[in-house]
Amino acid sequence: MKKLLWPAISIVLIGVGIAGEVGVAPSLSAAALPFMILGGLILAFIALRPTFYRSGTSWPQTSNEAQPLRLRWIDYPKALICWLAGFSRTYVLEPGLYYTGDTHRPDAPTLVTANYHLSVFLVLRHLRKTNVRLLVIDTDGINVWCAAGKGAFGNRAIHAQLERYPREILTRTTWLTLILPKFGMAGVDIRELREHKIKPVVGPLYAKDLAGYLASPPYRDRTQDVVRFGLQMRAFTCLPGLVQFLGYGVLLILVLSGVHWLFGVSLPLGLLSLIAIIATGYPILFPVLPGVRFAVKGLSLATAISVLLAAAAALAWLPLGDAITAVLFTFATSIFFGLSYTGNSAVSAYTKVRKETAQFLVPSVLLYLASLAAFAVTEVLT
């Protein structure tokens, strides 16, 4: 009954809205649209409710049989939200053994993946017409790459799921072949798996290569697969970065709105445009930006944008004070974006990023403070 409360409320709201709109209840006509919108929003929230997953959650593990799995329409908006939310743990899947197609076949190839919604979604989307089994392991809702780096995608999690199922469900032969994502190998000890009569196969790096790989058994290790940080992959990281940094920008504007309301200072909304240019330009131009280190590439981008800002100031399109504020803010943001992009890429090494952080994080913060000071001085003088 409790589960039906909110859907019932939303349906009543939508019904009342429709009644007001079509003239059945004329007294409600003015409120018809807000009623329908509110009802629709409640329904959307029920359907797409994030899990707000926390580490250490215990799954009920109700079944020791493989479960069917197929993409539903609701998985598409969920995948979109996962992506826009910066690959955060918005939606997770219960760990276990799943199969695609109509029936469970123990001889179907078995792929291992994380219980992060977007990981499972991408695998299924590329294997629509293929009968496979998915061993979804408990990585606390984190994607394969990040979970492997922290040890959550690894032998322990694989064994924990395999132990739930009778051997005859897992395989009809002595050995169980598991196709592992190459991105997850930082957490998987393949020799230890062999000791448990598991034949680990290092599969493709990217989900889009899975269909071709599975089409030609026997399955061999994809030794030749290497990370390609090309335009497509960088574009994939572009929108989440933009959303993340525009979020920071909107927070800043909200804080300044308070100051604006108290003291009447102007609102620097143009900073949002600068953030958007940096967050879009950096990933797209990444390979051609001068510099090897991420922060240096940020400096290069900031220099190019600052030249344009200086030209705008010289042509009197932009007041000098605003131009100085914008240049300082551009350098601060571009360096910080470069540093933060280390986490979005699969080409950053720990010791190098650590060194970069030590060298560039404090200057970035100081540049933010300088831009704030320049903004305050400009406001006082004008």
Place this chain on the structure above:
Amino acid sequence: MIALAPTACTGCTDCVKVCPHGVLAMRDKKAVLVAEDRCIECGACQLNCHDGAIEVTKGTGCLFIIIKEDILGRKPAEATCGCG
């Protein structure tokens, strides 16, 4: 940083199979470093080298993890790295 001790290598090829950046290759039945600059220190090769021939300064090359763990000294739960 990655370091390889060729004398300890028994030529099992596991390190070459698991490296996502093609840092290692087999030469004369021994693993060798062929693209050290491409190493991202994920530690896959070290984990899968049971001969102790590979040593890696393993870590996560991500600003937010470095701020959380190295600067603020927080030790997050094993799996929690702050992202999805």
